[in-house]
Amino acid sequence: MIWNEKMECATRDEMKAIQSERLVETVKRIYHNVAYYRDKMQQAGLTPFDIEGVEDLHKLPFTTKSDLRDNYPFGLFTVPMSEIVRLHASSGTTGKPTVVGYTRKDINMWSEVVTRSLCMAGVHKNDIVQIAYGYGLFTGGLGIHYGTENLGASVIPISGGNTQKQIQLMQDFNSSVLCCTPSYALYISDVLNEAGIDPETLNLRVGIFGAEPWSEAMRKEIERKLKLRAIDIYGLSEIVGPGVSCECEYQQGMHVHEDHFIPEIIDPVTLEPVADGEVGELVFSTITKEGIPLLRYRTRDLTRLIYDKCSCGRTLVRMEKCKGRSDDMLIIRGVNVFPSQIETVLLEMSETEPHYLLIVDRENTLDTLSLMVEVQEQFFSDEVRKLQDLRKQITHKLESTLGLTVDVKLVEPKTIERTAGKAKRVIDKRNI
Amino acid sequence: MLIKQISVFLENKSGRLNEVSQILGDAGINISAFSVADTSEFGILRLIVSDPDKASNVLHESGFTVRESNVVGLNCPNQAGALARALKILSRNEISIEYLYAFSMGNSASVIIKPNDTERCIEVLQKNKLELIKASDLYKI
Numbered sequence: 001m002i003w004n005e006k007m008e009c010a011t012r013d014e015m016k017a018i019q020s021e022r023l024v025e026t027v028k029r030i031y032h033n034v035a036y037y038r039d040k041m042q043q044a045g046l047t048p049f050d051i052e053g054v055e056d057l058h059k060l061p062f063t064t065k066s067d068l069r070d071n072y073p074f075g076l077f078t079v080p081m082s083e084i085v086r087l088h089a090s091s092g093t094t095g096k097p098t099v100v101g102y103t104r105k106d107i108n109m110w111s112e113v114v115t116r117s118l119c120m121a122g123v124h125k126n127d128i129v130q131i132a133y134g135y136g137l138f139t140g141g142l143g144i145h146y147g148t149e150n151l152g153a154s155v156i157p158i159s160g161g162n163t164q165k166q167i168q169l170m171q172d173f174n175s176s177v178l179c180c181t182p183s184y185a186l187y188i189s190d191v192l193n194e195a196g197i198d199p200e201t202l203n204l205r206v207g208i209f210g211a212e213p214w215s216e217a218m219r220k221e222i223e224r225k226l227k228l229r230a231i232d233i234y235g236l237s238e239i240v241g242p243g244v245s246c247e248c249e250y251q252q253g254m255h256v257h258e259d260h261f262i263p264e265i266i267d268p269v270t271l272e273p274v275a276d277g278e279v280g281e282l283v284f285s286t287i288t289k290e291g292i293p294l295l296r297y298r299t300r301d302l303t304r305l306i307y308d309k310c311s312c313g314r315t316l317v318r319m320e321k322c323k324g325r326s327d328d329m330l331i332i333r334g335v336n337v338f339p340s341q342i343e344t345v346l347l348e349m350s351e352t353e354p355h356y357l358l359i360v361d362r363e364n365t366l367d368t369l370s371l372m373v374e375v376q377e378q379f380f381s382d383e384v385r386k387l388q389d390l391r392k393q394i395t396h397k398l399e400s401t402l403g404l405t406v407d408v409k410l411v412e413p414k415t416i417e418r419t420a421g422k423a424k425r426v427i428d429k430r431n432i
Numbered sequence: 433m434l435i436k437q438i439s440v441f442l443e444n445k446s447g448r449l450n451e452v453s454q455i456l457g458d459a460g461i462n463i464s465a466f467s468v469a470d471t472s473e474f475g476i477l478r479l480i481v482s483d484p485d486k487a488s489n490v491l492h493e494s495g496f497t498v499r500e501s502n503v504v505g506l507n508c509p510n511q512a513g514a515l516a517r518a519l520k521i522l523s524r525n526e527i528s529i530e531y532l533y534a535f536s537m538g539n540s541a542s543v544i545i546k547p548n549d550t551e552r553c554i555e556v557l558q559k560n561k562l563e564l565i566k567a568s569d570l571y572k573i
């Protein structure tokens with residue numbers, strides 16, 4: 001079902017007109033209410049009159065996470081606190097969290113985009129939706145919750161963790177939809193397996209997974225292990241939370257709710273827009289938000305946009321599954337390389353999470369790329385030939401994926417340092 | 433007739449071989465025979481030990497990549513041409529050898545063979561009256 005056909009199936013021209021009108025209004029509101037933005041625009045020699053429609057979007061300065069931090073907690077809010085009905089915050093890995101505030105209208109808009117996303121995924125009002133995203137300052141739980149209620153489906157607000165209970169409720173309440181992070185979905189499947197519960201005996205049909213990057217290989221694994229259709233949902237608290245974009249049942253990219261959030265793709269180095277269909281950093285401008293509208297917010301996520309009409313009938317632009325983070329992007333001999341591409345190759349060759357380290361160096365004037373991969377028991381052999389074949393196979397696959405020769409070195413397990421949280425995957429030794 | 437061999441993946445780092453023998457020694461496991469296959473990139477240590485399952489466990493717990501595989505043990509007279517004769521029989525029966533290693537003591541030599549087909553290799557050797565080493569005997573050496 002298409003929830004809001006008028007917006008989701010608008011022609012390109014209709015969408016442009018809607019976006020232009022909303023952008024102009026947003027820019028005016030921000031300029032007159034937030035000193036920080038006003039200063040930034042004035043420094044760029046801009047007044048609200050310079051922005052007449054989406055074609056002028058590129059003139060506006062970017063907003064980054066550090067802008068939010070510098071204005072902690074409420075400096076970028078465009079309405080008085082009396083208008084704010086909800087606060088969420090994302091924990092920064094360094095320093096202060098970033099805080100976002102929602103007016104009642106913002107909450108309604110957010111519910112609307114989540115409802116649309118659920119419909120895209122094939123969820124309907126007869127579904128029983130188990131929300132295993134965390135509830136709290138994190139936007140995952142409450143964001144999906146309001147959208148699900150708005151759709152009219154039944155919510156099980158179980159929040160994250162307590163896997164035994166998750167499984168018990170799946171069995172007792174016949175949950176048909178599971179919402180959580182993809183890694184937690186895999187974890188649940190492992191626990192099911194250990195407990196000897198056949199996923200076929202559960203009623204699960206659709207999984208709405210997001211809040212962390214995951215590969216196509218991981219999707220296949222989750223779908224196989226949990227016997228459901230795994231749908232990718234995208235969002236970030238700065239823009240609204242989950243539901244900024246979501247896959248439809250064709251799973252060919254995530255439809256962006258572009259009547260609320262205008263996406264752009266820029267080159268993370270030159271900051272110029274890239275050619276249509278090229279990969280670059282995703283940038284969003286919110287055009288209906290009241291609490292904390294953001295103009296040209298740099299997400300650091302790398303993807304590309306697809307403007308072709310989708311088989312589902314929606315015309316909303318699609319963004320591909322994120323290919324990595326622009327902070328992680330490496331430029332080697334002029335080629336953009338994302339560690340996630342390497343991870344995908346390694347995942348295709350092994351069932352378990354690969355441990356690897358990418359080392360970039362420069363010999364004379366040429367960049368070199370080497371990859372250390374831990375040899376796990378499932379692909380270790382007592383025969384030299386088989387290990388050499390494995391090494392060759394990894395080298396070939398990387399070469400065809402990256403277009404670069406990588407020197408692959410097999411190393412012993414636990415050679416690569418494990419850190420709590422995010423693993424360090426890249427060492428760049430070049431002194432540029 | 434099958435003999436369990438333990439293989440351990442080694443990066444070419446000094447001291448790792450030492451570590452393996454230390455771990456096995458501390459666990460009271462005796463090494464009967466071993467060989468190291470190494471390339472410029474990595475090495476594979478292959479071991480015949482008194483208690484293969486225990487060895488596999490202790491090495492695994494110490495973070496090594498370990499694999500158990502079956503090999504064939506052949507007892508050859510310690511004289512010129514004896515090994516050649518055995519190998520000729522195998523090749524005539526289309527059994528290829530991935531690798532082998534050997535050690536001789538007194539009147540006989542022990543050869544550890546990793547053939548492409550373990551079952552058939554044993555069958556062929558037995559049919560040709562060649563003396564196989566029993567696993568229990570080899571683990572005791």
Ligand SMILES: [Zn+2]
Pocket residue numbers: 248249250255310311312313314
């Ligand atoms: Zn679609």
